Amino acid sequence: MNRATKATIIFGVILISIYGVLAWWREGRFLGLPKNRAQLAENLRENIRLGLDLRGGTHMILQVRVHEALRSEADTVMERLKEELRKARIDYAAMDRNEPARVEEADLIHIMIKGVPAARAGDLRGLINERFGAWVLTAVSPTEYRLNLRPTELIALKKETVERTIRTLERRINSLGLTEPVIQAHGPTEKSFQILVQLPGVDDPARVKQIMGTAAVLELSEVKDGPFASPEQARAKHGGVLPLNTRLVPEMRRPGESGEAWYLVVRTPVITGRDLRNARPGRDEFQKWETDFTLGRDGARRFARFTEANVGNRLAIILDGQVRSAPTIQSRIEDSGRITGAANQQDASDLALVLQSGSLPAGIDYLEERTVGPSLGADSIRQGVISGVVGLVLVITVMLVYYRKSGLNAVIALLLNGVLTLAALCYFEAIWTLPGIAGFILSLGMAVDSNVLIFERIREELRSGKGVVAAVEAGFDRAFITIIDTHVTTVVSSAFLFIFGTGPVKGFAVTLVIGLIANLFTAVFVSRTMFDFALARQAQVRTLSI
């Protein structure tokens, strides 16, 4: 390769790099170079993507309580099974499910059926096989049976729970109008059930957490009795046992209210959150904030029929297992209702938002939250840039003083390395984080080191009596072996960091490897070519400024 070809390659790479940093470059398409300063600033802002630790924002990891979804699935199946058993006239003494209390125990979910006459065993087995294909029946004793979910069903159900949670969270966050949110499964889905949420520049993480974490399960159920001061009181009134198909629900306590209130309501709700068509904040006749909702066509028809038949009875509006209010039905209601008890306008509109976005299939736990305020991000960038510039000036000074004109070579190679790395990260749409910057600094350090290695070697060769051209050649050749070894070792270790590390460690590895590849090009190829040009200008080279 002659000098002209080398120079062409180098300029080509530089141009492509600068283009990558400056151009309007979105979703895999170039849209041209900036035409004025404002456009340039915008392109730079878009191309150099900053992580949440630098630009400010909230990073959260949450875990879906999949065992809750499995518990409610088992509840649904139990209701259906009781119905089917009644129809098939198969007697049983009791039916119950276990209570997996943690995510790790989710797979243990099962239903026990006790006291089935031995003679009907075959019928029960047939019924399960025919109607409940997702479940496997095992006989524990001649009259006792256990129902387990098939392993494939378990996996599918858990996966679906996580996916539905992600979709619901997406709807909620989108309706908050936050820009560029990231909501995705985190880690191995079949084991951890974690979701990563990243919200750049979010103002009020506590409120967002509240909105995301609300289950928003709405039920409108007929009130049978109440309120009672305690569950015991309610049971005592009904002879120790709750009437068939009813349950006890506590009323939500507002600030300043003391004591408890429990309602006995019908287990199967008339209307659920799925019947909603719309929800919005509103005010009642006393100017208090509330959330109004309207029902879809199906729900409205059911609601009209129910209210017409139950005028004078009470209806409980239950949100996430708490009675919000239990008004008396005055007349037939078509398609609207309201949830009272909001503390302020924001409360009311937040509730409308979560109702609109649908309920979560299971509760969520927050495992991790990191919020970086915008002022800290701005300070980090400013201080990082100041110390970076000071460091760079120091290094450049040392190189120029110590190696004179050859030092200039190193300085150009170093700056070029910075530009190439920046460009590569733009092209890959990689994100700059603090650990990433640490990787970048290490790669720049190794870039300086490569030049020092080469120059020291050239000096050594000169001392041993070689001519300038031969010394430069030998210096580059010998130092190249060392540079390859140091670089490959670091790339190998970075590969392991990338494979086994978590987010920040990965960012470190990526920028480091990119910086090292850029360095092989700049320190070895570019620096060599510059020496070639410098030496070629003189017919007979006797001295070298090094």
Place this chain on the structure above:
Amino acid sequence: MELFRETNIDFLGKRRFTLGLSVLLVLATIASLIIKRGPKWGIDFRGGAVVYVKFREKPPVQTIRTTLESRIPGEITVQELPQSQELIIGTELKDERSLDEARGIITQTLQERLGRTGGKPDFNNVGQQVLVDHLREPLQRASVALSEQDLRDLVAHMLAFRDRERSGILNNFKELSGVPGVTPAVISTLEQELALAPFNIRQVEIVGPKVGADLREKALLATLYALGGMLVYIAFRFELIAGVAAVVAIIHDTIITIGFFSFLDREITLTVIAALLTLIGYSMNDKIVVFDRVRENLKNRFRGSLKALVNRSINQTLSRTMLTAGPTLLCTIALYYLGGPVLNGIAFALFIGIVVGTYSSIFVASAILVAWQEYLERRKKARGSAVAVPVSNVREAPRKRSAKAVK
């Protein structure tokens, strides 16, 4: 300019002493870790809630501490950052939910004790959406005509000014007068409608204990795998003992750096881990440069003992070692003093790590190489066998000579 020309320092002559020093430092680290019950993990790894708050003037540490202690069921740490009016308020609790509550209590307490906002939103800690909603009507009343988009832009400009120019804290609304769109009417509306608390909440971290343990484990595993990968590559390019010597020296560097964190009660956070990874890469680079020269000298049929050869290799590379370490150290010092609290930990780890790493390239990695060779020689002599002991993958190395020279 040349500072190290043809030096001939006997680096390995005192290897008993230098290896002893290293062993001593490693033991001191281990002792410190045992006494202090492990490294002081940051909240990232330990699990807990931390709130970073910047204050306008010197914060009333004692008041904050006693108030919080009465409100939060758990240990409260209130730490002052040197040279800045910043506090790190942290607590460790067993589960995620109570950590979340603790964060709420901390911010609420600060508002109550110091905010004096009188129920008005606090401009120093408010978000964009809340501000837009809160200012819409008052600005209309003050007959500042703005479209919805104008209002949003105005708020964004004011917040950007607060964060970029004033590090998140405004003393007075008049400071906003240079911001585009801010007229005297806007300022007087702001003064009426909003308060300015003398602090700004800069960062919140809540890490559940489970995630913390998980992160710690993963970071450790990734580092160990990375070291293993390097060992294999060096063993392949040089020799197994070279790989072992380099990895032992790097583990030594890492342990001593962690030791300095432990001696000075500094926290090991996720960013410090990034710095530790950086210094592992840096230190490995250093060792390879020396080993590479040893390999080259072996190829060139160096006459003399392995010790003399290694010594000469170190001397030959001394100039580059110093020239690389020197400017890098200068950079870390710049980072330490100018980089701000976040980069401070990184700079500290890098500074210690580079000093220790450079030292260990010469006095640990090379010394292990020589010590191992001498051990093999001694064993060979004791057995009196003629079995060739490999010094390197270059078979012609003058082994007989070196055996004589050692004894």
